[in-house]
Amino acid sequence: MDDDDFPTDAAIAEQVDRRPIEDVAGDLGLTADDLEIRGDEVAKLTWPAVQRALGRPADGSLVLVTAMTPTRRGAGKTVTTVGLGQAFARLGEDSAVAIREPSLGPVFGIKGGAAGGGYSQVLPMEEINLHFTGDIHAVTAAHNLVSAMLDAHRHHGNGLDVDPDRVTWGRVLDVNDRALRETVVGLGGSANGPPREDGFSITASSELMAVLTLATDIEDLRERVARIVVAYDTDGEPVTVDDIEATGSVVALLKDALRPNLVQTIEGTPAFVHGGPFANIATGTNSVLADHVGLRLADYLVTEAGFGADLGAEKFVDIVAREGVPPEAAVVVATTDALKHHGAPAVDADEDSLSALEAGFPNLDHHVDNVRSWGLPPVVAVNRFPDDTDEEVQAIVDHCEARGVEVAVSTLHRDGGEGGVDLAEKVVAAVEAETGRLQPVYDPSEDVKSKIRAVATEVYGADGVEFTSGARTDLEDIRDLGLDDVPVCISKTPSSLSDDPGKRGVPEDWELTVRELYPSAGAGFVVALTGDVLTMPGLPSEPAAADITVDDEDGSVDGLF
Template sequence: MSSHQSATQREVPPDIDIAREASRRPIEAVAGDLGLDAAALEPRGDEVAKLTWDAIDRVMQRPADGKLVLVTAMTPTRRGAGKTVTTVGLGQALGQLGVSNAVAVREPSQGPVFGIKGGAAGGGYSQVLPMEAINLHFTGDIHAVTAAHNLVAATVDASRHHGNPLDVDPDRVVWGRALDMNDRALRETVVGLGGSTNGPPREDSFSITAASELMAVLCLATDIADLKDRIGRIIVAYDTDGDPITVADLDIVGAVTALLTDALRPNLVQTIEGTPAFVHGGPFANIATGTNSVLADHVGLRLADYLVTEAGFGADLGAEKFVDIVSREGVAPDATVVVATVEALKKHGAPSVGDEDSIEALRAGFPNLDHHVDNLRAMGLPVVVAINRFPSDDDAEIDAVLEHCEARGVLTAVSTVYQQGGEGGVELARLVQAAAESGEADLQPTYPLDAPLDEKIRAVATQVYGADGVEFTPSARKDLARIEELGLDDLPVCISKTPASLSDDPARAGVPHGWDLTVRELYPSAGAGFVVALTGDVLTMPGLPAEPAACDIEVDDDGTISGLF
């Protein structure tokens, strides 16, 4: 029996038990692996630290000589594909090969933690630590974004209450409230119902904090000056003449920046095997960039030979946005990893064969994986496929995937990092090294920035998603014209689309053909520096399921938390 086979049959304890029993290195020792001394850290306990601004400034003076590895996935199932587990495990595997490296992942939102997906600190023997803190309040970065977002919202309404000097059109306030929790009852609300002393009434809404433009701003800013500039550009409303009103017009750029200055500094932690890890920022991939902060990437590429990071959802969302938005901030991948699972392959093949549990369904799902691989190759990036093996996968299924990828000339490895940690990803790490060192990376964005906005959207829809074309609703056409009038049509596009399908219909599996992408609304995220195009029925405020993950979480009398996963 091979090590991969035996690993998948070994029972793995709950994530929280593994995390609690793991040996922990002092955070100063973890920083030492990156050449940082204690003076570069502001400790938050024994296992977490924020980098000081002095250290960040010094590091940013160095050349970015590290290799960037971007972990993405085929179109995932509802359970996900295991990108964070693979990212962490790959970092640990590179460490076992003696390669200087760091990992960079997003901070978990409390919405998913208490909702369906659970935590986002990895899993099994490939986690970032301290798992409980990272999944809950951590260093308060997300709370800071929530507070800053709601300060802006409160100031808009206060300005209206006090004579409305900016002539805010109450029907064109585009900045709602934010909350880091799944709460469907707050999607559409009415505020100001307490009479004239409590502010004039108007319709309002809440988004989850990860969907706030301020979260995207935080994760794209490279220093405090850049942060302030981006905050000032954010459009919060329009006046009765239709002109935009920004945070700068509200005269609170300094206050909002003050709330976010600490949050802008990357957080340093470690994996279960002691690999340095940056856990910083957390924008959703269906409404924003879906990756950790650019600043953490810049720092990691200057401190380690390899930086392993991830992009949310499938490659059609997270990886496309990384290439077309994030990489334009100076962080281009040298290699990519596409995570595939037997479950996802069967899901995408089942509609054509009728039996989701068969090997035929698995093979019928290959076109979805191929589509993502081909997209990344078209973007000029070397690709390695990581088969994230689950205990339920049998040898014939794994062999079928390996044979298919080999026939297409795709480097492929079976990953058992969930069960084995770094040891289960050594083969993957070797292939990733070979891809990153090949010098074949030649980043090709999907569109040039000077292309018309509708052509940028059409390029992503046809080249990345596989659509025949794009249909703009009449309202979306008006939005296009308005964005052009504002002079913001030279920005990249951030398309909000379901992660469950390559199309804008979550029910369409595999690689849908003969369809058009429907764009129903566009609006500028002027501070973040992109234009959002809404398709389908994507929600910026999720709701809790009938049996949320929160129901499994308990705390003993001694304060020990259980049930997090």
């Protein structure tokens, strides 16, 4: 089938006979009483169901889907994650998948829908890509409540002596709006509060989103929310959510959002779609709670980490896995497009695309070697696109086999679970043969500077790390806050192994430059910023929102995919 003749995601979804969500839950050993039904195809797990699941042993195997350094075309990690879960089911394994909730920003911006694609997508895609169960809206409301209470405190006497120039908690919105990146609040006279500079980020970048995806119960959620730093006083001491007495109300807004959401894939495989933190300044994966539940209710749980293995998988290994959800194998997605992109500078890609592809192998090898160094058996999934040639695909397979790396060609987008059976078989073999233990990049007891150097040199391939004068001051502040023994979350361009998005392949002779660090005390890590980081994306010249409309007759949404 030609690419032009392939049906749209929406058309494929419309043709599927959906299973009642109670039947999907039944595959996990759950009953209708364990669900809070949100229509025929969506449910939230009840707290008794979550607690009962957590009381069982975590006998399932977690498979982490990551990728080589991606391009704008994407690698297909979500398609691979969803499709692999379906492929496991075709092998007779009890399987489930777990992915992030799509943010409205990318949905209406560049990407469009974000629920997988083709015959490897989660349903109901329309609801998942729009309001879904309201979890993201709850984070938006909770975040902005903290902002309002902080400004109200300053307006009514400022008893905590908050320094207006050191308010670190802005506001959020789940829509791309570059005009709100830098704002001023409190204008219009004293009745509107004292003026100060402010700004908006997208909801996925809120620390509350990271907190929501790392918390394991209400008590843990409350403790994490309470310690979030929102500002500093004039003496430089931190002001927290608890200090402004907002903890209880924030937890009240987030308590239902904390419960995992259950849906299904195209082939009826159970799927948790829960949480959606940024993959740079946070972990870029679904909720730990969904992972814990999935590992206790399924034999195989497939999840994904944002961007390439240098970013998403490293954060999973060093931050997420420490919460009790270690993966047992990793799938590294490779595409001919990404290989050519990273090999092009070394050859004339227009003259010889196969040579460009082969010149891109070092980038794939770097990610595979990283995965191996973490104690995870890697399986390369060649995500085949319609315009890939047999010669190109075979070259990738031959290269991996020559390096002793398990590899499988994936057609999960076109063929659903059937297109990933070979991949699933090799992942099962990797899990069953796995005898080592997960090996994080660093020990949390090391100081923050040492942890950043470890990631930069061992994962990215940098020669060293340069800290700007501001970053060195931030390091001292972090030590003073007692946060030197928490993991680091490095924000770096996803387009390169280096901190320069223009450097392809495996850059050499470079140093990582850290320009700023700040605490995410609630989430439990320190963020290190490299390069320019936008926490509020802007709409492109032709936003996806321009193509979205509603059918007059049946009320269905068109143009999401």
